[in-house]
Amino acid sequence: MPMEAIAAEKVEKSAGSGPRFVPERAEFPGEPGWLGALRREAFGRFESLGFPTPKDEAWRYTGLQTVTEIPWTRGAWAPRLAKPLPSGARLLTPAGAEGRLGRIVPFEKNAFAALNTALFEGAGALILEIAPGAVLAEPIEIVIDAGAPDSAEAAYPRVLILAGERSESSVVESYVGSGRTFTNAVTEIALAPGAILEHTKLQEESLEARHVHTVAVQQARGSRFTSHNVALGSALARTDLSAILGGEGAECALYGLFVGRGRQHLDNRTVIDHATPHTTSRELYKGVMDGASRGVFHGTIVVRPDAQKTDAVQTNKNLLLSREALVNSTPALEIFADDVKCKHGSTTGQLDAAALFYLRSRGIGEPEARALLTWAFAADVAEKIRVPSIRRRVERELGQRLPGAESAATATSGGAA
Amino acid sequence: MANSPFLEIHNLHASVAGNEILRGVELTVNRGEVHAVMGPNGSGKSTLAHVLAGRPGYTVTEGKVLYKGQDLLAMAPELRAREGVFLAFQYPVEIPGVSNVYFLKAAVNAIRKHRGLPEYDAMEFLALVRQKAKLVEIDEDLVKRPVNEGFSGGEKKRNEIFQMALLDPALAILDETDSGLDIDALRIVAGGVNQLRSPERSMIVVTHYQRLLNYIVPDFLHVLVEGRIVRSGGKELALELEEKGYAWLEKEPPPSVGVPAGAH
Numbered sequence: 001m002p003m004e005a006i007a008a009e010k011v012e013k014s015a016g017s018g019p020r021f022v023p024e025r026a027e028f029p030g031e032p033g034w035l036g037a038l039r040r041e042a043f044g045r046f047e048s049l050g051f052p053t054p055k056d057e058a059w060r061y062t063g064l065q066t067v068t069e070i071p072w073t074r075g076a077w078a079p080r081l082a083k084p085l086p087s088g089a090r091l092l093t094p095a096g097a098e099g100r101l102g103r104i105v106p107f108e109k110n111a112f113a114a115l116n117t118a119l120f121e122g123a124g125a126l127i128l129e130i131a132p133g134a135v136l137a138e139p140i141e142i143v144i145d146a147g148a149p150d151s152a153e154a155a156y157p158r159v160l161i162l163a164g165e166r167s168e169s170s171v172v173e174s175y176v177g178s179g180r181t182f183t184n185a186v187t188e189i190a191l192a193p194g195a196i197l198e199h200t201k202l203q204e205e206s207l208e209a210r211h212v213h214t215v216a217v218q219q220a221r222g223s224r225f226t227s228h229n230v231a232l233g234s235a236l237a238r239t240d241l242s243a244i245l246g247g248e249g250a251e252c253a254l255y256g257l258f259v260g261r262g263r264q265h266l267d268n269r270t271v272i273d274h275a276t277p278h279t280t281s282r283e284l285y286k287g288v289m290d291g292a293s294r295g296v297f298h299g300t301i302v303v304r305p306d307a308q309k310t311d312a313v314q315t316n317k318n319l320l321l322s323r324e325a326l327v328n329s330t331p332a333l334e335i336f337a338d339d340v341k342c343k344h345g346s347t348t349g350q351l352d353a354a355a356l357f358y359l360r361s362r363g364i365g366e367p368e369a370r371a372l373l374t375w376a377f378a379a380d381v382a383e384k385i386r387v388p389s390i391r392r393r394v395e396r397e398l399g400q401r402l403p404g405a406e407s408a409a410t411a412t413s414g415g416a417a
Numbered sequence: 418m419a420n421s422p423f424l425e426i427h428n429l430h431a432s433v434a435g436n437e438i439l440r441g442v443e444l445t446v447n448r449g450e451v452h453a454v455m456g457p458n459g460s461g462k463s464t465l466a467h468v469l470a471g472r473p474g475y476t477v478t479e480g481k482v483l484y485k486g487q488d489l490l491a492m493a494p495e496l497r498a499r500e501g502v503f504l505a506f507q508y509p510v511e512i513p514g515v516s517n518v519y520f521l522k523a524a525v526n527a528i529r530k531h532r533g534l535p536e537y538d539a540m541e542f543l544a545l546v547r548q549k550a551k552l553v554e555i556d557e558d559l560v561k562r563p564v565n566e567g568f569s570g571g572e573k574k575r576n577e578i579f580q581m582a583l584l585d586p587a588l589a590i591l592d593e594t595d596s597g598l599d600i601d602a603l604r605i606v607a608g609g610v611n612q613l614r615s616p617e618r619s620m621i622v623v624t625h626y627q628r629l630l631n632y633i634v635p636d637f638l639h640v641l642v643e644g645r646i647v648r649s650g651g652k653e654l655a656l657e658l659e660e661k662g663y664a665w666l667e668k669e670p671p672p673s674v675g676v677p678a679g680a681h
Binding site: 352353354355357358359360361362363364365366368369372373375376377379380 | 470471472473474493494495497498499503504506509510511512513514515520521523524525527528531564580584
């Protein structure tokens with residue numbers, strides 16, 4: 001089905017003349033003046049930037065024809081809470097988030113973030129505030145459900161998370177849907193001094209969906225941010241995640257897992273900006289690509305001139321399960337300080353032939369051995385999720401996506417026997 | 418079939434990456450016998466072990482191997498294992514992310530299923546693990562860790578023999594099981610192997626040094642040089658090798674093809 005849909009779009013393309021998706025400016029009556037001004041600025045920015053083309057370095061490996069050549073109409077889905085908020089957390093309206101909403105994500109060079117800022121449904125924006133000192137007893141789950149609209153629809157979900165001083169919380173954003181939809185989402189996250197936030201993004205939209213998500217994180221002194229970015233769905237999905245370590249002692253850990261099959265295209269771009277001294281970052285992204293899918297990892301680590309004692313480790317590992325699958329991996333270090341520890345490494349390969357033979361030599365069939373090794377490769381990213389209910393859910397979803405992994409799903413827990 | 422030898426290797430030629438390593442191996446092993454295969458570096462000892470286990474990349478160019486009367490070389494590695502062939506690796510593979518205990522339960526149950534036996538549940542399997550772990554003095558903690566990951570050389574070799582005890586093979590091939598072991602570890606590993614000796618189990622013990630054969634005393638010993646077995650005899654041959662080295666055999670012409678090297 002998804003492949004037929006894409007083929008049909010290609011026919012339209014050859015008959016048509018250039019981009020067909022022309023977003024229109026929208027008015028949101030009753031909004032505060034500052035928000036209206038921000039939207040006008042953002043739309044102007046979008047108009048001058050236009051949609052990226054392959055000539056843009058940041059979109060070199062990800063063509064946008066299947067986004068820009070579809071006349072998407074406006075969809076109505078927006079972020080919503082899966083259940084009532086635990087105590088210590090509350091929702092704000094855009095009017096109550098002046099000076100914060102729209103201040104974390106830069107849209108100067110990001111057409112999608114600009115478009116989202118201009119067009120997000122103000123009433124539907126989800127603005128979450130974690131009270132200073134609050135330690136949330138359970139994770140907050142935000143669902144962004146694109147549903148199954150009859151025609152091709154686009155929406156602009158907007159999330160802002162304000163983690164108060166020394167608060168501890170876990171927030172899940174879960175992107176689902178079953179139709180031909182285009183989600184252009186923006187999530188802004190601000191961590192006050194000493195805040196600890198675990199953010200999990202689980203993207204399992206339909207294989208006909210297009211998904212572009214900009215996540216911008218601003219960290220104050222002594223804060224700790226952990227991201228789990230799991231991409232399983234969509235024909236084309238791109239996540240741009242940037243974290244600014246803007247105060248001494250700030251730490252971030254970015255974990256990513258993208259699992260592609262068929263003709264899926266999964267693109268992950270991260271920027272970690274060590275803007276102050278004594279900051280630490282850890283990054284591990286893993287790709288598992290099957291069929292004729294394509295994965296992209298582009299990870300930038302910036303160390304500003306005065307950000308001495310930066311400690312950064314970036315790792316990208318990719319597993320190709322078929323001859324047609326492909327991953328482009330680009331680590332980029334921009335280091336302007338001299339007293340720093342920065343390491344990065346990238347590997348792309350197939351299942352380890354020696355390990356495969358070892359398992360088979362003990363009587364385990366080849367398909368089961370492959371599934372076991374694939375699961376083991378992917379599962380260590382899922383294992384890093386600290387909230388057990390979320391970890392189990394991610395493992396369950398993985399089990400359904402990895403070839404033959406259901407049987408191997410218990411392989412990594414020591415007490416499996 | 419009952420009268421045919423347990424394992425018959427005839428004129429076995431095999432190459433790795435285009436280089437011919439085995440050049441006409443003849444060997445017969447009967448049920449319950451322990452055969453040692455010795456030879457200098459590069460003689461083809463490990464190649465023989467891997468060819469018998471079915472390692473991809475090892476190409477048999479000529480000859481045949483009959484195992485319980487069946488064509489062993491036509492069988493996939495997992496089928497050989499289920500039929501009772503076990504290779505103790507010289508270099509056991511580390512598999513991060515897969516717990517030893519899960520891996521072993523999957524292996525034991527694959528073999529039991531093949532033999533028409535009911536699969537073990539978690540409790541039954543853990544009981545079996547406890548019983549067999551004692552054999553090679555392996556720490557139960559190691560059993561729960563990822564397969565071989567971070568194991569010392571001695572722990573890896575003990576894990577191999579532990580696996581052998583769990584999988585209960587009819588033909589165990591030990592590839593340089595003594596390499597890298599200190600004398601205490603060697604004693605433990607050899608002790609485990611000796612406890613697994615039985616009239617129902619045959620073994621091929623591949624080793625470079627005579628030292629291992631002080632602990633695992635073979636019924637027969639063969640010397641492999643340049644891909645052929647050039648001398649066969651009893652365990653006393655090991656002492657002769659210890660005294661003279663391999664050089665005196667390398668100079669001798671190979672025996673004529675067709676003479677079974679293994680005694681019956």
